[in-house]
Amino acid sequence: MLKLCGLQFLLVIHSAMCLNLGDLHVTGPLKDMNFSIPEGGGVRILYQFTSEPPAVTFRLSGDKDGIIDIAPEKGILYLNGSLDWETKPVHWLQVESLDVNGNVVKGPYAVTIYVEDINDNPPEFDQITYAGVVRQNSRPGKPFMYVHATDRDNPATPHAQLTYSILHHFPNPYKEMLFQIDNVTGAISPSRTGSYYLDPQKQDTFTLVVSVKDMAGMSTNAFTSSADVIIHVKESLWKAPATIRIQENSTQVHPVNISQVQSNEPNVTYDIFEKEKLPRLPFSISQDGVIYVTKPLDREEKDTYTFFVVAKDNQGELTDKPLQIHVIVEDINDNPPVCKQALTVIEVQENEVGGSNIGTLFATDMDEENTLNSRLRFKIKSQVPEVPTSNLFYVQQDTGVLQLTGRSLSKFYASNYSLEVLVTDGAFETICDVEVHVIDINDQIPIFEKSDYHNVTIAESVPVGTVILEIQAHDGDEPDTGSSLIIYQVHEGDPNNTFIIDTDAKTNRGFMKINKALDFETKPVYNLVINATNPEPLVPGVQYNSSSLTLFKVFLTNEDEPPVFLKPVYQEEVSEDVPVNTLVMTVEAYDPEGDSVRYSLEGDVKKWLRINSITGQVYTASRLDREETEMYTIDVVATELNNAAQKSRTSLILHLQDVNDNLPYLVKDNPAFFCYPVRGGERTLIQATDADEQWFYSKFTFSLPDDVNTRNNWEISKVNATHAYLSPKHPNFEEKIYNVPIILNDNGKPALENKVHLKVNICKCSSEKSCFIEVERQHSLPTAGQAIGILIAVLLIIGAILGGAFFHIKYKQKNEKSHHKDATDSAELNKLT
Structure with a gap:
């Protein structure tokens, strides 16, 4: 521990000099030094340099900045304040030692102080x-x-x-x-x-x-x-303009500015792509977003355009959603009226009253519908001939409907008139030609050349479409008109439309044909009344009478027809376990001529059925088996009693319903085996099946018989509805084949149970985990003596075979001679007797 000499740090230099540094470990001789000092932290000692005589003091120079200094006599490098990375991150200093006279003993040495930054500044x-x-x-x-x-x-x-x-x-x-x-x-x-x-x-x-x-x-x-x-x-700058309207066939110099778009972002690239595929879209866009139409447009070619404008940045990404631009091509009156037909032909009866609508002249205009550009007006320009007056006809100016001005038409004056009708749309004019044919009025009725065509006898088998009668009536009205064309119909005696009459329009000859199949038994005779009429209505005061009617009889001859079954197919569902002689169904057929019918079966290869030849009742003749055939199909033949050549046949189909009548059994894909010695945990998968349909059981049950030996050696565990595992219960099995009894139950209604035996081989196994089969060891080659013995034995066997064959041939020849002699003797005996 460092011990301070004074009670307080009044001055750093004094404190540093008063320190007892005997225990300071950061000391060392004078040399180049690097320090990393965190900023802040206040007063601290960094290092003490030791002096070597004659040095007695130290001197520090460089970037001291009033914070870094050294105690001259102690050599303690210290801080008397806090470093600041933001003010100066590195301080470069030099330290040298001095003798008592102030002369440099060692140095100067470089001292570098790196100020470490701390997080002391907020952003x-x-x-x-x-x-x-x-x-x-x-x-x-x-x-x-x-x-x-x-x-x-x-x-x-x-x-x-x-x-x-x-x-x-x-x-x-x-x-x-x-x-x-x-x-x-x-x-x-x-x-x-x-x-x-x-x-x-x-x-x-x-x-x-x-x-x-x-x-x-x-x-x-x-x-x-x-x-x-x-x-x-x-507000967004990127907006689709309102619907753009462009007048067709513009004479301006193209391209023409029609609109402009602006992206929300600068420096974008504009582009156009089509909504509909056109050979060439007649629009373009500049890099300023100006949309141009590139050529004159034709409304009659296309009246609207829809396309999209997109803006992309310099990476080719869309800056905004595509704008849908809608252009409407406005119409101008640039199309003349067009007559719908080169010549409009109108037929008018000569007695038509004034004001009658006799027809309509149709014309079109390709300009826009429901506008003045396509509005058409009609006017009669000329009439040829101008008899009996020059204004026999009038046309409604807005509809083109032609009318008569009075009751003035008569074939006496003219049978045809030619009209020129002027059609105008306000800017263009067109002449349409009209011909008016004055036709005779229908004041003559058709008259039959015969009032009775007597009768015809035909077989009931005559095919549909056969012509059985030709008839003729005449009409005095103008030929080749609706007034003279004759329509023939069976007026009475044919409620089911068995007959039909076609008319030759040039000759007015009628051809009566069979329209539906004939049936002698249903209707043997037809008493027909035929009428003749015109498609054009008769004039008032004229009516059809008996002259427009004729009579005709049709007699049918009977033909022997085969019996007819009441049903095209006879089907029945039958349980496969029905007793023999059970009535399955009754088939019915009748003979159109009333003969009695007899029934028989054909194709009953399994001999399962028999039929009562008189009543048509079908019975089971033997036991049925669904597992053999689920759907049994044979033919039922109906034959006339008095004419066996007349017969008909139909199909009889039995759908056999399953019953639970088959015992379950094991599916044996591979023989079961376990490797010897048995170690425990082995099991083999067994599978049960049943010939009956699946829905007659919900699952198979596997069990072992109730004998001690089997239950002590084996156990069965269920896997699912059709599989189970068989496992040995202990390891003490011999190396041999075991017959394991297993009881299978199909859980049907009624349930059937079967006791089967599964052969289980306990065998030594190969490396592939299958039973190992030993192959007998091959013997060595025989010796010379053994080879001679084998050769002699083979020769003896061959000799015996040849001898037997020779003896058989001799014996056969002897028998043939004996047989021939017996035949000769027999012939002679017959002669004598």
Whole structure:
């Protein structure tokens, strides 16, 4: 311990000289020294230099700054105040030793004191209050202003590492802040929420309290400062213009400025992309955001355009959402009227009354609909011939409807008129041609050339579409008009439309055809009344009479038809365990001619069924088996009793329902085995199955029979509904094959139980964990004597085989001779008798 000579430190130099430094370990000879001293801390001793005679005192020079000094006689280097890194981070000093005369004995030596920074300065913002402007819908994360603070501490240490945060947000109307700050750079930008919700109409000013901490914000002892940030929200510059209207076929020099957009951010690049794919979009945009139309537009080609304008920063990222630009091409009257038909033909009866609408002239205009540019007006320019007057016709100027001015049309004057109709849209005129045909009035009725076509006899099997009669009526009206065209119909005697009559429009000849299949048993005779009419209505005072009617009879001849089943297919569900002779179903067929029907079965390969040939009742003939065939299909044949050649067939399908009639059994993929010796814990997986359908049991039950030997040696544990494990209960098994009895229960209704035996081999195993099979050791090659013996034995065997074959041939020949002799003797005997 250091002991002080005085009671107080009145002067540092005196105190240093009064110290008893016998126990001070920071001592040493005079040499170059480096010290790292934390700033602050007040008075302290740094080091004591020891003197070597003849040196008796020390001298310090350099950057002492009134704080660093040395006790001349003791050689104690000390501080009489606090160092300050911010004032001077390094002090360069020299120390030398002197003799009694003040001459330098050693030195000077360099003493360097490095001042270590401590966190003793809070960060300070450049401004007490900051002000910034942000645009509505600005890009989230895009800075619009910065705050900045400094710290006087050493920037190479965490003491001056600053981190920024938003302490308060006034007002804060949403759950998330509308602004965010980069904690390193102090950049303030809209948050994703702010980019969406900022609106100067709702809130145009916000105040943020921004905090800055030193120590990188990671220490509880960090210093903190704050500043207010006033943010003004301005309306977004990035807005789509209102719908742009461009007049078609403009004569201006293109490109033409039609609108302009401006991004919220500077130094952006503008671009256009299409909403719809066009061969070439007739619009462009400059780097100032000016939108141009690049060529004259044609409304009739395309009347609207929609495209998008985007702004990108220098990294190619979108600065704002794309703006949708809508352009409407305004119409001008640049299209003349067009006649819908090159020649409009109208037919008018000669007795038509004045004011009647006789037809309409249709014209179109490609200019915009429902505008004056496409409004059409009609006017008759000429009429040829002008008889009996020059104004027989009138056209409604806005609709094109043609009317008669009076009851003046007569084929006596003219049968055709040619009209020129002037159609105008206000700027253009077009002539449309109209022909008016004066047609004869329908004042003549059709008259049949025969009032009775008598009858025809046909077979009921005559196919549909066959013509069975040709008829003819005549009409005195003008040919090739609706007044003279004849329509034939069966007026009476055919309620089901069994017959139909087609008309040859040139000759007015009628052809009666079979429209539906005939059936002698349903209707053997048809008494038909046929009428003839015109598509054009008759004039008042004229009516159809008996001259427009004719009679015709159709007789059908009966043909022998095969029986007809009441159903196309007979199906039935039958349980597979029904007793033999159970009635399954009844099939029914009838003969159209009333003959009796007999039934038989074909294709009953399993002989499961029989049928009553008279009643059609089908019975089981033997036991059914679903496991053999689940759906059994055979043919039922119906035959006429008096004509076996007339027969019909249909399908009989039995759907067999399962019953639980099959015992469960083990699926044996591989024989079970355990490696000898048994060590314990082994098990083998066994599986049960059943030929019955799965839904007849919920699970298989595995168990061992109730005998002591089996239960002492083996145990069964369930795995799932179809599998279980068989395990040996002890290790004391011999190396042999065991027959293990297992009881399987299928839990059906009724439940079936089967006792099976599983062969389990306790065997020595190979390295692959399978039973090891010993192969008999191969013998060595035989000796010469053994080889001779083997050869003799082989020759004897071959000789025996050849002898046996020779004896068999001789015996066969002898039998054949004997048989031939017996046949000869038999023939002779027959002759004698």
